[in-house]
Amino acid sequence: MNQQEWLIDEAMPPDAVAIEQMEREIGSSQRGSRESFSQPQAVNLAVRLQDIMIWDTKKWFGDAEMRLDALVVHGHATPGEAASVYMPKTFRFPGIKSQDRLPTGENGLLIFYGEALHFLDIFITVSRDRQDSEDLATLLHNNSQSPNFQGAVNSLLGLAGATPGLMAVGTAIGGASILGNLARQVLSKVTGNTIGLYHTSWLQYKDGFGIGRHPERASHNVKDLSFWYEIIREEPS
Numbered sequence: 147m148n149q150q151e152w153l154i155d156e157a158m159p160p161d162a163v164a165i166e167q168m169e170r171e172i173g174s175s176q177r178g179s180r181e182s183f184s185q186p187q188a189v190n191l192a193v194r195l196q197d198i199m200i201w202d203t204k205k206w207f208g209d210a211e212m213r214l215d216a217l218v219v220h221g222h223a224t225p226g227e228a229a230s231v232y233m234p235k236t237f238r239f240p241g242i243k244s245q246d247r248l249p250t251g252e253n254g255l256l257i258f259y260g261e262a263l264h265f266l267d268i269f270i271t272v273s274r275d276r277q278d279s280e281d282l283a284t285l286l287h288n289n290s291q292s293p294n295f296q297g298a299v300n301s302l303l304g305l306a307g308a309t310p311g312l313m314a315v316g317t318a319i320g321g322a323s324i325l326g327n328l329a330r331q332v333l334s335k336v337t338g339n340t341i342g343l344y345h346t347s348w349l350q351y352k353d354g355f356g357i358g359r360h361p362e363r364a365s366h367n368v369k370d371l372s373f374w375y376e377i378i379r380e381e382p383s
Contacts (some may be wrong), residue, residue: 151330153368155268157323157347160316167351168312188222188261188378191357193268194254195373202244202370203274211275212239213280214248215336216257217329219322221264221315221350223306230291230301232325233258236281254376264305264315265295266355269326270344272371273337285332298324319347341369348377355379 160168195216203210216235224230234355235257239248248255256266289295301321304314326345334340344366348356358376365372 151327151338152269152342152343152345153163154366155346157345160352164313166371168315168349173383187265188263189350189355190260191266191355192256192378192380193258193266194256194378195250195270196254196374197365198248198249198371198373199365200242200244200246200371203242207242209243210240210275211233212248212276213237213273213275214239214255214256215273215329215333217269217282218261218269218304219247219269219325219327220260221302221305221318223303224352225303226300228303230300231299232286232322233260234282234286234329237281238275239295240275242265247293250278261354262333262348265319265322265347265349266321266377267319267326268345268375269329269342270340271333272343273333273340276337279336280373282333285336286329289328289332292328294324294328294369297321298328317335324346341366341371343371 219232298321365374
C-alpha cells in the first residue's frame with residue numbers, strides 16, 4: 147500500500163529487534179530450544195476514540211451528515227469464521243457544523259472491544275454521509291468473494307488453532323493491511339469525500355498492543371480533523 151493513501155500512517159514493518167523477539171516467543175519450540183517460553187495469550191482490549199473535532203465540513207451553508215468508519219483487525223482467529231479476525235464499526239453523525247465536536251459521550255467512541263493476539267491493526271476513515279449508504283460490515287460482507295478479501299482473511303485465519311510460526315504471523319499482518327485498504331476502497335464508492343484518516347499497527351511482543359493514550363499529549367491534527375485515542379486492557383475479574 148502507498149502510505150499516502152492514509153493521511154496518518156504509523157504502521158511500520160517489524161524491525162530486527164521485533165522479529166528476534168517474535169522468533170523467541172513463538173518459534174523457540176520449533177527450533178528445538180531448551181529454553182522455556184510461555185506461549186502468547188489473547189488479551190482483552192478496548193479501543194476508544196476521544197475528542198473528535200470537525201474543524202471544517204467543507205460546506206458553505208447549513209450542516210453536514212458525517213460518518214466515521216473504523217476497522218480493527220487482530221490475530222485472534224476462530225477456525226473457519228472469517229468475521230472473527232476483524233471488527234468493523236460505522237458511526238453516523240447528522241447535523242454537524244464546522245468546529246463541532248462529534249457527540250461520542252463521556253467515555254468516547256468505542257471502536258473495538260474483544261480479544262487480540264499477536265497484533266492489533268486500526269484503520270479509521272471519515273466521510274460525508276449519503277442517504278441510505280450501507281455500513282462497513284455490510285460493505286465488507288458484500289465484497290467477501292473478491293480475491294483480495296479472501297486472500298487477506300485466509301492469511302488471518304492461518305493463525306487459528308495451534309501456535310503459528312513467524313512466517314504465518316508476518317503474512318497475517320500483511321493481510322490486515324490489505325483488508326484495511328479494501329475497507330477504504332469500498333467506502334469511497336458509496337460515500338462522499340472519503341478520507342483515509344489513520345492507520346496504525348501494534349505488536350503484542352514488541353509494543354504490548356500499544357496500551358495507553360495516543361498521542362501521549364494533545365491530539366492528532368490532520369485534514370480539518372483532530373482526535374486522540376486510547377487502548378485499554380481489561381484485567382480479568
